[in-house]
Amino acid sequence: MAENVYVADIALHEGKEVTLHGWLHGRRSSGKLHFLQVRDGTGTVQCVVFKGNVTPEAFTEADHLPQETSLAVTGLVKKEPRSPIGFEIDVRSLAVHARPAREYPLGHKEHGVAFLMEQRHLWLRSPRQNVILRVRHTVEKAIRDFFDQRGFTLVDGPIFTPNACEGTSTLFEVPYFDLGKAYLTQSNQLYMEAAAMALGKVYSFGPTFRAEKSKTRRHLTEFWMVEPEVAWLDLEGDMRLMEEFVSFVVQTALAKHRDELSRVLERDVSKLDAVQPPFPRIPYTEAVEVIRRAQEAQRAALPPEEVAKLPPMMTWGDDIGGDEETLVASAYDRPVMVHRYPAAMKAFYFKKDAQDPSVALGCDVLAPEGYGEIIGGGQREDDLETLEKAIAHHQLPREAFEWYLDLRRYGTVPHAGFGMGVERCVAWICGLHHVRETIPFARMTERITP
RNA sequence: UCCGCAGUAGCUCAAUGGUAGAGCAUUCGGCUGUUAACCGAAGGGUUGUAGGUUCGAGUCCUACCUGCGGAGCCA
Numbered sequence: 342m343a344e345n346v347y348v349a350d351i352a353l354h355e356g357k358e359v360t361l362h363g364w365l366h367g368r369r370s371s372g373k374l375h376f377l378q379v380r381d382g383t384g385t386v387q388c389v390v391f392k393g394n395v396t397p398e399a400f401t402e403a404d405h406l407p408q409e410t411s412l413a414v415t416g417l418v419k420k421e422p423r424s425p426i427g428f429e430i431d432v433r434s435l436a437v438h439a440r441p442a443r444e445y446p447l448g449h450k451e452h453g454v455a456f457l458m459e460q461r462h463l464w465l466r467s468p469r470q471n472v473i474l475r476v477r478h479t480v481e482k483a484i485r486d487f488f489d490q491r492g493f494t495l496v497d498g499p500i501f502t503p504n505a506c507e508g509t510s511t512l513f514e515v516p517y518f519d520l521g522k523a524y525l526t527q528s529n530q531l532y533m534e535a536a537a538m539a540l541g542k543v544y545s546f547g548p549t550f551r552a553e554k555s556k557t558r559r560h561l562t563e564f565w566m567v568e569p570e571v572a573w574l575d576l577e578g579d580m581r582l583m584e585e586f587v588s589f590v591v592q593t594a595l596a597k598h599r600d601e602l603s604r605v606l607e608r609d610v611s612k613l614d615a616v617q618p619p620f621p622r623i624p625y626t627e628a629v630e631v632i633r634r635a636q637e638a639q640r641a642a643l644p645p646e647e648v649a650k651l652p653p654m655m656t657w658g659d660d661i662g663g664d665e666e667t668l669v670a671s672a673y674d675r676p677v678m679v680h681r682y683p684a685a686m687k688a689f690y691f692k693k694d695a696q697d698p699s700v701a702l703g704c705d706v707l708a709p710e711g712y713g714e715i716i717g718g719g720q721r722e723d724d725l726e727t728l729e730k731a732i733a734h735h736q737l738p739r740e741a742f743e744w745y746l747d748l749r750r751y752g753t754v755p756h757a758g759f760g761m762g763v764e765r766c767v768a769w770i771c772g773l774h775h776v777r778e779t780i781p782f783a784r785m786t787e788r789i790t791p
Numbered sequence: 792u793c794c795g796c797a798g799u800a801g802c803u804c805a806a807u808g809g810u811a812g813a814g815c816a817u818u819c820g821g822c823u824g825u826u827a828a829c830c831g832a833a834g835g836g837u838u839g840u841a842g843g844u845u846c847g848a849g850u851c852c853u854a855c856c857u858g859c860g861g862a863g864c865c866a
Binding site for chain 1: 792801802803814815816817818821822823824825826827828829857858859860861862863864865866
């Protein structure tokens with residue numbers, strides 16, 4: 342009786358007769374030889390059916406199996422230099438488990454994005470999507486490992502929340518019994534601050550929801566975010582945590598998937614090798630200067646009528662948009678940390694810089710190669726009175742934040758944290774054009790199926 | 792919400808206002824080493840929807856629907 346094996350372990354069984362359970366990925370034929378590409382979730386192996394080695398019925402059947410037939414193949418594991426994995430299976434018998442009820446919609450040639458997204462449940466079977474999902478898994482495990490190794494406690498935040506935590510974003514509304522409306526969380530941060538005062542170093546890792554009608558390659562309505570929060574930590578310490586964290590995640594993914602990233606996803610992995618601490622730090626005010634110089638150079642190279650069509654030059658106080666992010670990030674070979682943003686454009690809970698109260702002690706990490714903001718975070722306001730004023734100034738409902746103010750009433754301490762979007766991080770590591778491929782079933786403004 | 796582009800065979804795309812086409816996939820046949828194999832044959836269409844212009848509309852016009860790309864906002 343042949344042993345059941347997975348493709349990933351095939352090298353351990355050279356010369357032995359084994360049985361492989363999988364799906365038919367592709368098929369080629371050459372008269373008295375049929376070549377079956379069989380994938381089992383751990384890899385793909387070529388199974389060679391030679392007319393002399395199987396029954397005539399099996400030989401005929403092997404040449405007529407449609408793509409995605411589920412089957413068991415039994416045969417000898419043979420070393421084969423022409424194979425990408427170094428081995429093949431010399432087939433002795435075939436057992437078809439289920440033939441497709443109809444033609445498999447996804448061929449091996451190109452397809453449009455819309456079609457592939459409609460067939461997402463099947464698209465996951467393709468080699469590229471396989472690699473991406475495996476990288477995502479590694480990234481998620483690396484995130485957990487990084488914080489676990491440093492003594493952080495994983496604290497799960499609520500998904501139903503009573504109000505907008507920052508009072509800005511558009512939230513998904515759901516009816517909630519007799520209490521009126523609840524909202525799907527857009528951030529666990531405030532809850533993590535409470536947890537940090539209890540456990541010191543904490544992080545949450547879960548889904549996040551934004552109802553904004555953003556239609557770009559960087560947006561989903563449902564995405565996964567990791568949000569660490571640390572008591573007794575200032576902005577400088579927070580920034581060190583960010584760069585060490587990002588480097589660890591990238592290097593872990595690289596160590597495990599270097600070959601797949603470059604071979605299947607055609608990622609230039611040398612760009613990821615450079616991701617090591619320290620990351621360049623640049624104050625917002627300096628970033629504005631860098632951007633303005635780049636915009637001036639751009640304008641000097643254009644005729645006046647073209648210049649007139651451009652949006653106005655960036656000035657201090659403007660947000661750093663997608664194009665500006667790329668301008669700043671492209672000057673470096675590793676992620677850039679932009680810190681001390683104008684206080685007016687940041688959420689109420691950011692602590693202001695004692696040296697210059699017009700800026701907040703916040704920091705964003707911009708990924709290279711145009712992938713944009715992957716992390717946002719900073720030091721939180723820990724003074725009760727200042728925070729009360731900030732809530733009033735932002736015209737937020739005071740009573741909703743009473744519990745949050747309690748954190749400052751009872752043993753307040755300096756603390757900081759950040760949030761990282763998993764999908765943007767995976768898209769960057771994999772070198773993908775759009776974040777929709779980094780999550781198994783993307784939720785976007787115009788798509789909720791499958 | 793705004794701006795732009797596109798909807799033709801299962802998929803990817805062609806088609807001066809004048810007979811609806813190809814590649815892949817499917818089915819059948821050929822080939823003992825194929826790597827997106829190759830060669831031969833066959834089947835496959837209410838051109839997104841509804842109006843309009845015209846002798847004649849896949850093609851031109853209007854509206855709508857769906858999708859894609861971008862902006863704003865954000866991770």
